[in-house]
Amino acid sequence: MPEEAAHAPRTPLAARKETPPAPLPEPFVAELRARLGERFTQNPAVCAQHGHDESHFPDAPPQAVAFVTSAAEVQALVRAAAQHRVPLIPFAAGSSLEGHVLAPLGGVAVDFTQMNRILAIEPENMLATVEPGVTRTQLNAALKETGLFFPIDPGADATIGGMTATRASGTNAVRYGTMRENVLAIDAVLANGEPIHTGTKARKSSAGYDLTRLLVGSEGTLALFTAITVRLHPLPEAVAAAVCPFPTIGAAVHTVIAAIQMGVPLARVEFLDERAVAAINRYSHTEYPETPTLFFEFHGSESAVAEQIELVKTLAEEANGGPFLWANRPEERTRLWAARHKAYFACLALRPGCRGTTTDVCVPIARLAEAVEAARRLIDASGFIAPILGHVGDGNFHTLILVNPDDPDEIARAEALNEAIVTAALALEGTCTGEHGIGLGKKAFLRQEAGETAVAAMRAVKQALDPLGILNPGKIFE
Incomplete structure (x- = not known):
């Protein structure tokens, strides 16, 4: 974020x-x-x-x-x-x-x-190989003359290594997938110091266990990455962005569900509740209506983008949303998405001196409205300032619970709210983390979500690859 x-x-x-x-x-x-x-x-x-x-x-x-x-x-x-x-x-x-x-x-x-060198760019194969310290903006700057880009955008200017380790996704995942779909091969060092290479440059393989997918999302607990090969995608012929306010959270989220169910190939669709919109207005000096709001981006040919805009505009109007404002000039799109990317710090500024406890649940798209509305009810009952925002195109949303880091009681209440939001998402057949990973804070949720038998299997993998427990200890498991 x-x-x-x-x-x-x-x-x-x-x-x-x-x-x-x-x-x-x-x-x-x-x-x-x-x-x-x-x-x-x-x-x-x-x-x-x-x-x-x-x-x-x-x-x-x-x-x-x-x-x-x-x-x-x-x-x-x-x-x-x-x-x-x-x-x-x-x-x-x-x-x-x-x-x-x-x-x-x-x-x-x-x-x-x-370790921030770009080792190879192969436009004909639509891939690049980079060291783990290369950032996503650094890679895209190097791709400028190729007609290709790397689409994964978690908001932060994160490194490719960190994004691979956490199985990151972000604003473009609804169309281009997550790091899971966009990492083809990994060079890494195992816990005994031996190098390992997983995957190939081929687009598919049935050769043995999928070790690449095992390492993607392993959070530094199984190996240390030294090189990563990622997929690239063609730059779209036309790009347009849009913003649309809605009277209620439900109206906004149901519009997204309807668009996806109709097969609209949304490139990005981001949700901000009224508190998040108010925060970015103050922080970025914008003037968006302070109601639940959707930010869209559309990619494709000129005619395809025009069709997508018209269809989504119709769906928004049917949900009493509007005005539906769109722009295709780069500077206007950049201003819109810059405001969205700064939403994390904008929300922190609602309570100076606070820290953010961030939820990261993801649910099946058909249960999304139910999950977001349940989170809002829990927040309202808690008394916390906790804006809701997220990548609703793939069912992933965040609440940013603002807490006083020096108040143990407040931290405990925030963690209880976090747990309640996660429990509600799991009851809707969702997950405790859509993109941030388990780390230190979600170990109990992992057991709740996956079950003790599955967690024991994960521990067995960890024990096999890192028997001394030296790689990022304390993360994912105790």
């Missing part, structure tokens, strides 16, 4: 009365300093920078940071960590909302920001 990092101070790990980790073994430190030089550091300020993200969890800095620049360095680091049983936590943009980059057990943050 967030477009950029803007970290507010939070309670350091030491203040949480947890047992501090044992010091890093001296032979391990000596080996890493000899190999990486100044790129291996135990500087407290650098460690602190790598011990927070955009989640509401207290800061948990690592004991050291290793800035890696090559696959060979990653292998050497992992082998040393395995020998001395030192936890490794992958880090890049730091925009996680589920505590993925925090180090509650200490260890070393593996900073991939210097």
Whole structure:
């Protein structure tokens, strides 16, 4: 959700009365300093920078940071960590909302920001291979002259490695899919330091277990990525954006459901409730009507886009929505989507000094209106400021519960509200996380959703690939 990092101070790990980790073994430190030089550091300020993200969890800095620049360095680091049983936590943009980059057990943050080379662009195969520290905007800038683009847009200028690790999706997923559909192959280092290559450049394969899909969404717990091959898509001939207010949440969501059921190939469709719209009006100096609102984007030929706009406009009017305002000039589209991408920080500004506890449920599209309206009732009963927004084209929506990070009672009540929203979504055959991942905060929800037998199977995979438990410990499982 967030477009950029803007970290507010939070309670350091030491203040949480947890047992501090044992010091890093001296032979391990000596080996890493000899190999990486100044790129291996135990500087407290650098460690602190790598011990927070955009989640509401207290800061948990690592004991050291290793800035890696090559696959060979990653292998050497992992082998040393395995020998001395030192936890490794992958880090890049730091925009996680589920505590993925925090180090509650200490260890070393593996900073991939210097592994940011684009290794190959193959327009004829419509794919690119990149190192994990490449950001999505960096990749799209490199694709500018090819007529292709990489469509996955989680809002943050996240790295391809982080997006792969969390199985990210975002605003374009309704048409172009998630990282699951757009990653073809992965080069990685296993927990024993051995390199592994999964997948091929072919568009399909039936060769054995699908290890690529296993690693996509593994949240840094099974391997550390060193290169990723992704699908590219043709730039559309025509693009248009639209915004349309509605009298109620139900009217807006039912319009989306109707459009999808009629086969309209929406490129993006984003929902903001009246509180979220009010927030972006204040933050981005826009003047949208402060009612439940849909933001659309349409891709295709000129005639196809015109047809899509007319059909969706008709559906919106039938739901008493309007006025339906659309634009096809790039600067107008950019202004519209810039406001949407800044919604996270706009909502935080509704309560200065707060942190956001973010829900991430996703439900079958036919149950979407029911789920959003249930979330609104729970929020209203709670007394929290909690705007609702999300990628409703694929049934995924978020509530941003604004909490005082220094008030334990308030945090507990926010977590109870989060749990109630998740429970309601699971009752509608949905999931606790559509795109943010499990991380630190959703481990109990994973058991509730998947069941103990399925979670035990996941643990068995983790144990097989990382028997020492050194890769991002504490995430997904206790």
